Amino acid sequence: MPSNPVQSCHTTVISLHQSRTWVLARRPLLLALVLGCAVSLGASGRFALRLIADGMLSFAFIPLSALAGFALVYRLRQPGLPFAEAVDRFFAGNTPWLWWWLAFMIAASVIPVQRHGEILAPLLITSLIPIVFSVFIDTRFFRDVMGRNRGGARLDVALQRIVAWPAGIAYFIGYASSSRDFFYLFVEIRDEIAAWVTKWT
Numbered sequence: 001m002p003s004n005p006v007q008s009c010h011t012t013v014i015s016l017h018q019s020r021t022w023v024l025a026r027r028p029l030l031l032a033l034v035l036g037c038a039v040s041l042g043a044s045g046r047f048a049l050r051l052i053a054d055g056m057l058s059f060a061f062i063p064l065s066a067l068a069g070f071a072l073v074y075r076l077r078q079p080g081l082p083f084a085e086a087v088d089r090f091f092a093g094n095t096p097w098l099w100w101w102l103a104f105m106i107a108a109s110v111i112p113v114q115r116h117g118e119i120l121a122p123l124l125i126t127s128l129i130p131i132v133f134s135v136f137i138d139t140r141f142f143r144d145v146m147g148r149n150r151g152g153a154r155l156d157v158a159l160q161r162i163v164a165w166p167a168g169i170a171y172f173i174g175y176a177s178s179s180r181d182f183f184y185l186f187v188e189i190r191d192e193i194a195a196w197v198t199k200w201t
Helices: 005-044 049-058 061-077 083-110 113-126 128-144 150-176 182-199
Strands: none
Touching: 005 049, 005 061, 005 083, 005 113, 061 083, 061 150, 083 113, 083 128, 113 128, 128 150
């Protein structure tokens, strides 16, 4: 018995919508998952489902703020590329960050939990590496995929960062400042960086 054309069309539309939703969400979810795994290893030295989920939720503002910044640029430029696919390809620029977090997780897995504070200084200092590489990758994305010239691509990268980074930092400070130990954290970070620099100079 032939299928109902209306039902078949409806099923196809739902399938297409679900596919686009997955394309939109998969790389931001991957970033959140890696952050959750890093939180779990940093806190306990192992992967724990509860800690991974907590880390994903606590640091969800990172992919969300990046997505907000890109959405603004996308709306201003209105390229022919569908939004879900554009987000997916833009978030591929996080690859340097994923490798950087992987390096951190490897270090956190081999160093005793009691010494994880020693990782903080090199972690912050070496973050310059993925920052530089991700800017280069995103500039090429806006030029080659979004059709911008070199100057326009650099402007789009700057605009995305201007929106995403302050939004993420503001959320983090607003959320974390509720802890009594929040401001002491900055003192600890300063001391760890100074000790690490002294050790290697």
